[in-house]
Amino acid sequence: MTRRNRQIVLSNRVLGVRPSGVRKIFDLAGKAKDPINLSIGEPDFDIPLEIREEGIKWIRDGFNKYTPSGGIPELREKILHHLKAKGIICDDVIVTAGVTGGLLLAFMVLLNPLDEVVIPDPYFVLYEYQVLLLGGKPVFVDTYPDFTLKEELLRAAITDRTKVILVNSPNNPTGMVCSEEEMEMVVRVAREKNLIVFADDIYDRFMYEDGPGADYLGCRYENTLTFGGFSKTWAMTGWRIGYVAGPAEIIRCMVTMQQYVFSSINSIAQKAALSALDYNTDALIDGYRKKRDLIYEGLRDKYNVVKPKGAYFIFPEVPGGDGDGFVERAIENNLFIIPGSVFSARKSHVRISFAAGEENVMKGIEILRKMA
Incomplete structure (x- = not known):
């Protein structure tokens, strides 16, 4: 008795959705050995005890x-x-x-x-x-x-x-x-x-x-x-x-x-x-201002970049205007960042998260300066 191949017909709704570009990089970083992961969009401190x-x-x-x-x-x-x-x-x-x-x-x-x-x-x-x-x-x-x-x-x-x-x-x-x-x-x-x-x-x-x-x-x-x-x-x-x-x-x-x-x-x-709601985390968040300043000062002479005023992301324009290709080259250097095309009609920029340990932020800056 042969089993018929049954074609599954998916909804038009899902056929128009592409997988998250953020999650793609997140998954790649999870498989890498000792990655410099500046892609993640969550704080690097744990929930307070x-x-x-x-x-x-x-x-x-x-x-x-x-x-x-x-x-x-x-x-x-x-x-x-x-x-x-x-x-x-x-x-x-x-x-x-x-x-x-x-x-x-x-x-x-x-x-x-x-x-x-x-x-x-x-x-x-x-x-x-x-x-x-x-x-x-x-x-x-x-x-x-x-x-x-x-x-x-x-x-x-x-x-x-x-x-x-x-x-x-x-x-x-x-x-x-x-x-x-x-x-x-x-x-x-x-x-x-x-x-x-x-x-x-x-x-x-x-x-x-x-x-x-x-x-x-x-x-x-x-x-x-x-x-x-x-x-x-x-x-x-x-x-x-x-x-x-x-x-x-x-x-x-x-x-x-x-x-x-x-x-x-x-x-x-x-x-x-x-x-x-009764727990003040300002002391944990204060360290992010220093990391913001580190990454902005580390990139500003090599990239066209706007100084971020909040959150924990920086969004520089990459040389040549091809953020997708730039991210591929960054991954070859074990640096994980997100192409700007994930967030925009343009692909000229990349998103870099400084929600990471200061050592990794400094390593990331060093790679990004060399890539420029």
């Missing part, structure tokens, strides 16, 4: 069952208080599976087919594909060469189908931080056009310039969804816990949607997050 112990305590105490779909009430309330103390306008909060899960839920409750989302370029890679997977249309606004958002280009990108403006500050991959003027401009345009603003603030504690501190779009505009989480400030990347705050009607719908998409969020991570 006190927060880890809090998670272990709740495991032992048996807090291991499903939780309410919007998150445990005490965490939602504490996050809401935490955000309002920073001046962010919000009625309610939902706890999500990282900012990634929060973005997906928000797009699900707001986008209809062919609705448009305006995204500054360069951008974090998942923005584009989450919009596409839900039948929306990402519309990109060029921010080169200084990675600032210009009003004329933003207005030119807006049509009758535009629903959302998405801003990530501090930015992945460029490390740039929106100025007060840029934020006021975004809010002015959004209010005029009756648009929703998505503010991805996941890197908000990683700020390196002297001044009054982090500024937030959510402080300026009532129709803002503020996205944040515990992956960067407290290094809880593998625990997958984030939040979204904003207008009550949107959050209520996101809670309903979460019932059918994620069901509920990791119970232990939520209890640990309660402890994290």
Whole structure:
């Protein structure tokens, strides 16, 4: 009896998605021997011991069952208080599976087919594909060469189908931080056009310039969804816990949607997050300013590069303008970085993470200088 070959017909949705370029490099680095890995997008410090112990305590105490779909009430309330103390306008909060899960839920409750989302370029890679997977249309606004958002280009990108403006500050991959003027401009345009603003603030504690501190779009505009989480400030990347705050009607719908998409969020991570909100990691983050300065000073005379003001990435233009080829040559030197084409319509740049030990950062700088 012969077995027939059965052809599997995949959805059109998945056929249009390419594997993550970030994950590709991440996997390659994992197979290399003693790699100089400046590709990773997570802090190089571990979750503080006190927060880890809090998670272990709740495991032992048996807090291991499903939780309410919007998150445990005490965490939602504490996050809401935490955000309002920073001046962010919000009625309610939902706890999500990282900012990634929060973005997906928000797009699900707001986008209809062919609705448009305006995204500054360069951008974090998942923005584009989450919009596409839900039948929306990402519309990109060029921010080169200084990675600032210009009003004329933003207005030119807006049509009758535009629903959302998405801003990530501090930015992945460029490390740039929106100025007060840029934020006021975004809010002015959004209010005029009756648009929703998505503010991805996941890197908000990683700020390196002297001044009054982090500024937030959510402080300026009532129709803002503020996205944040515990992956960067407290290094809880593998625990997958984030939040979204904003207008009550949107959050209520996101809670309903979460019932059918994620069901509920990791119970232990939520209890640990309660402890994290009381734990100050500024001393751990302060070391990143030094590494930012090291890599910027080490590259500025060899590369066309903008000094990052936040996050832990730098985004230089490579000689010859072929970031893809440059990354291939870097890997030959056991240095792992990400091609800029992963994050942009252009391929002229590369993303380098300085979320690594100082020794590896210095080794990376040495290789990059030789390659230039």
